[in-house]
Amino acid sequence: MSELTTAARPYARAVFEMAKEAGELDSWSESLGFMGAIAANEEVAKLLDTPKMAKQAGADAFIQLADGKLDEKAKNLVKTLAENNRIALLPEISALFEVLKDEAEGSVEAIVTTAKKLTKAEEKSIAAALKKRLGREVKLKVSIDKALLGGAIIQAGDLVIDGSIQGRLNKMTMAMAG
């Protein structure tokens, strides 16, 4: 996982800088997401892996799969990746691009996991509190996990705030077991 990140970083940076200069962050984001989804597909991954698939042939096959949804620059990106045999990195490149984009826009994505569905007001108050704490715009994503029993777990990047009842029970078990 981390080795892929290291390999994907230069590409993601290059695309990001290009997109920033041209002011096309959102369209690139969409494009990359799309390409990442294709590359992540099992069949495609297997196809790209076969040694017989010469580099440019692989690039052409990929572009065909994208069914005309890629503009010139995106096609060039695929060809560049193919030269270094790195098409399989597209999901990582997309993820890193999102991180860079969020940083540039001063926003961060937070995943809130609760046992029961949150009301709109609750979501707003969590978002506001997080914004104060992290100092950036917060994009909230909500998910439900009944095993938490109550409370919430908030994940923002690597930071995890565990306010769930299950988490506290676990802590108590550890403390009792001494």
Next chain:
Amino acid sequence: MQLNPTEISDLIKKRIDSFEMDAEARTEGTIVSIMDGIVRIHGLSDVMSGEMIEFSNGTFGLALNLERDSVGAVVLGDYKNITEGDTAKCTGRILDVPVGPELLGRVVDSLGAPIDGKGPVETSQMGPIERQAPGVIDRQSVDEPMETGIKALDSMVPVGRGQRELIIGDRQTGKTAVAIDAIINQKGKDVKCIYVAVGQKASSVAAVVRKLEEFGAMEYTIVVAANASDPASMQYLAPYAGCAMGEYFRDRGENALIIYDDLTKQAWAYRQVSLLLRRPPGREAYPGDVFFLHSRLLERSSRVNADYVERMTNGEVKGKTGSLTAYPIIETQEGDVSAFVATNVISITDGQIFLDTDLFNSGNRPAIDAGLSVSRVGGSAQTTIIKKLGGGVRLDLAQYRELAAFSQFASDLDEGTRKQLERGERVTALMNQPQYSPLSTAELGFTLFAANEGFLDDIDVSKISAFEAAMLAHLRSDHEDFLNEINESGDYNDEIADKMRGILESFKSTSTW
């Protein structure tokens, strides 16, 4: 044990009351790979170097390699229940161990957890494993003796409180025996002892603990054990944990003695951890910082002045200096003191006690090579009486060594040379000492006096130890007051010399051995 129901509920109630219910915010990461006790974690963006990381099964790890996209950590404990994909959390704590007087008498592992089955250790303080040694201004020069009770050492290679003295020798030459005798001799001297066993057999450590208990030394000793079957990370950390426990006493104006048995195995463990972390290997495959591994450990053994102690205790303890004396042990192969780790530690310590296999095998035990052993603190760490009487012994042995080759031609030599040889033989025999029988300052003084004044010259070499044993028995029974007097003051003058001469003359004329 009778279980009192209310007691149990109280305990639980106390635990629940003190339990903090805040939601905690920590950085988390995912384990990418786990191999040979080394865990690679992706994420953990806020991790600090040397921070404790908690894994989902409750074991801890130590973050050693902070790389751009991953963190390399060693697992401090059993890694069988950790799987790839598990979460790892930062704890915000740099690795620390429990410290305090509650640890005395206990056997603990490198993290301070008890392994002697005598219940939990309830300390109130934690001390960091890695800490800066006291600076130049905070130190005080070494001038108090740290007596080992071993004749050869206290007379010729004296160690002071706050000094580092290396015990170096091949396997089975009595290195641990010297260290254990030093601990046993600290009984009643208000010195706390710490014995750190690194990579030893658990049976050896158990035997040491039993011996210490037998001589009543366990009540002022902490044993930190990372045995041969413990993970390399624990073996690497054990000396630092012991040092942190010793620093607690040093910083409170008390005196402590720590024995690292042995640092060779700690260097091996560190080499294993470094190689698995893919750090580049250097000479003998050790990592580049193996010198720093030992130097930063041994620098923390020092004598600190009263100002430092006052500062560290927030004004509680005034006017007392503290010290932490270290006896690191290094095992050599075939007497090779020019091996890498051996030369490193020799250059770090303030002297060495060199134990020789040939001397050991020919019956001279402790097998101390008086020529190669040295103490760089020397005379300033000796009581007056030993300083005055010890010089003669050292000279006799040095001259004897020079002439030893000629001892085969004993009948063809001149009077003076023969006398020197005979004196040397007797002094060598006198320096032999059985295990676990330390000598006090006064008793050593008498022994040295007897050697210097020629009381041994007419006794057969094979009967020297019998003579000495009889003499000590006589002194202990008939002249206890005089012995105590010498022990208290440590003085030596003509009056005392005359008195000693008188006692010895009367003993020699009236007793048999």
